[in-house]
Amino acid sequence: MSEKTDKNLSYAFAAESKASARNMVFAQKAERDGYPQIARLFRAVADAESVHARKYLMLMRGKIGSTEENLEAAFQNEIKANVEEYPKLIREASEEGVTATERAFSQSRDVEDRHAELYKSAMNNMLADRQTDYYVCQVCGYVNEDEPPEKCPVCGAVKGKFKQAL
Numbered sequence: 001m002s003e004k005t006d007k008n009l010s011y012a013f014a015a016e017s018k019a020s021a022r023n024m025v026f027a028q029k030a031e032r033d034g035y036p037q038i039a040r041l042f043r044a045v046a047d048a049e050s051v052h053a054r055k056y057l058m059l060m061r062g063k064i065g066s067t068e069e070n071l072e073a074a075f076q077n078e079i080k081a082n083v084e085e086y087p088k089l090i091r092e093a094s095e096e097g098v099t100a101t102e103r104a105f106s107q108s109r110d111v112e113d114r115h116a117e118l119y120k121s122a123m124n125n126m127l128a129d130r131q132t133d134y135y136v137c138q139v140c141g142y143v144n145e146d147e148p149p150e151k152c153p154v155c156g157a158v159k160g161k162f163k164q165a166l
């Protein structure tokens with residue numbers, strides 16, 4: 001595969017991923033505005049965009065490895081976000097005095113740390129074949145094992161804000 005094709009796939013992957021996330025937020029807004037039918041349409045198209053995004057990622061060179069390799073890659077990405085990427089974003093948000101953005105970045109940094117921890121334990125547990133359920137905080141993205149916590153340790157959201165991952 002040529003470098004150009006790889007670059008184009010990477011571009012299309014990013015664009016479709018963004019479009020999918022954007023449509024999901026549009027859907028939430030439509031829901032709040034009292035347009036459930038429009039919300040359904042936004043969710044359907046978001047799902048379609050994510051079909052495209054996944055297809056492009058599969059076609060890209062060297063992005064998908066064995067499950068052990070993927071766990072390791074996912075772990076490294078969380079560490080990078082936690083120690084390199086978010087600290088810079090947090091510092092700049094703080095300098096600009098945009099407190100809501102700073103808080104969002106800070107919570108994400110803390111949550112990435114938690115994600116890394118979960119990947120690490122999954123790598124260790126893979127051979128033990130341990131079964132567990134995961135619950136995701138819909139406010140900040142914190143992931144809890146086994147059951148939803150009474151209160152989110154990162155953002156303080158109540159138990160009802162946790163959704164079980166399929």
Ligand SMILES: [Fe+2]
Nearest residue numbers: 078111112115
């Ligand atoms: Fe993460």
Ligand SMILES: [Fe+2]
Nearest residue numbers: 137140152155
């Ligand atoms: Fe949370």
